[in-house]
Amino acid sequence: MEDTPPKIVNLFLSAFAESVHGRCIGVPQGKASEILVGYTVLFRRFQRALKRALASIEAYEIRRLAEGWANESKGNATDHLYDLLEAIYVAAELFEFYESDIVRFIDPAPKAKADYKGAIKSLKRLPVIICNRCKHNHAYLQSIEIVYDNANITTGFALYRMKDETASIDLEVHREREAFSFNWICRKLLGGLLMADAEVGKLISSMPEMGAIKLRSINYTLPIYEEFKAISERGTSGMPKEKRLPRLSLDQTGHMNVDNSACDISRSGTGKMAAVIDLISSSLAIELPYVQGSLTVSLTADDENSPPLAAFMRVVVGGVTVEDE
Numbered sequence: 579m580e581d582t583p584p585k586i587v588n589l590f591l592s593a594f595a596e597s598v599h600g601r602c603i604g605v606p607q608g609k610a611s612e613i614l615v616g617y618t619v620l621f622r623r624f625q626r627a628l629k630r631a632l633a634s635i636e637a638y639e640i641r642r643l644a645e646g647w648a649n650e651s652k653g654n655a656t657d658h659l660y661d662l663l664e665a666i667y668v669a670a671e672l673f674e675f676y677e678s679d680i681v682r683f684i685d686p687a688p689k690a691k692a693d694y695k696g697a698i699k700s701l702k703r704l705p706v707i708i709c710n711r712c713k714h715n716h717a718y719l720q721s722i723e724i725v726y727d728n729a730n731i732t733t734g735f736a737l738y739r740m741k742d743e744t745a746s747i748d749l750e751v752h753r754e755r756e757a758f759s760f761n762w763i764c765r766k767l768l769g770g771l772l773m774a775d776a777e778v779g780k781l782i783s784s785m786p787e788m789g790a791i792k793l794r795s796i797n798y799t800l801p802i803y804e805e806f807k808a809i810s811e812r813g814t815s816g817m818p819k820e821k822r823l824p825r826l827s828l829d830q831t832g833h834m835n836v837d838n839s840a841c842d843i844s845r846s847g848t849g850k851m852a853a854v855i856d857l858i859s860s861s862l863a864i865e866l867p868y869v870q871g872s873l874t875v876s877l878t879a880d881d882e883n884s885p886p887l888a889a890f891m892r893v894v895v896g897g898v899t900v901e902d903e
Contacts, residue, residue, distance in 0.1 A: 593779030
């Protein structure tokens with residue numbers, strides 16, 4: 579019978595780097611050094627992208643607070659989404675590293691390999707789909723806000739794709755036509771990567787000793803402590819229908835913990851949703867999260883021979899009642 583993994587996974591140090599250090603697993607040191615450097619570079623890229631995204635999201639929320647949540651957004655409603663998307667891109671690269679590069683590096687036994695790849699596949703699904711949709715299907719993120727009756731305020735996004743003349747919510751990503759809060763997606767990305775790192779450590783630790791080459795690695799904290807702290811301190815108010823997530827927390831010693839049995843997103847009841855849709859189009863239909871059907875909007879000119887506008891069209895839909903059960 580296989581051992582049951584602990585509920586709390588301590589990830590203050592890199593589980594991957596720790597599990598490699600001092601082990602003889604039939605891999606030359608040069609190969610280990612190459613993979614560890616690549617891993618370090620990727621994680622630093624993710625840390626920087628996540629840092630920019632968190633700062634950009636915070637700046638957007640501060641500006642919206644100053645404008646008044648009941649009023650429509652007058653400023654830029656997409657910069658923070660582009661920054662978030664960059665973090666999602668790098669997260670997808672890291673998941674691909676865990677799924678493919680690690681397996682080539684250590685060449686585990688068939689069953690261990692299948693179990694490991696199955697765990698990583700589940701963790702990587704959402705960021706990889708979003709990444710592929712935006713790269714290959716011209717998908718894009720759009721801002722969603724909800725002001726709940728209990729005064730909780732949640733900001734987030736939905737992934738859209740154009741289908742004919744309709745700005746459609748991507749149902750492969752939003753299976754229940756829900757939106758994702760920034761509170762949820764940031765925990766999802768970081769928690770998923772830390773859990774993937776723990777899976778690598780578990781896999782390598784389970785391998786038998788092979789050969790005489792004892793590997794060396796630098797045991798170091800993953801370079802996302804400040805981002806982990808910032809995310810764990812964000813509010814837990816979410817969008818309706820968001821799924822349960824691991825809880826990210828810091829213990830009294832400053833260690834980072836991921837509790838896979840807990841849920842960090844709270845339910846807030848009924849509220850009013852607003853969507854900010856920036857599009858370059860003269861006429862189209864727009865789908866909204868949680869709402870069946872679509873809303874048709876159009877732009878007309880006094881003269882049919884007028885040149886196209888040198889701008890985009892922003893559609894702000896507000897006051898839509900939603901319920902977070």
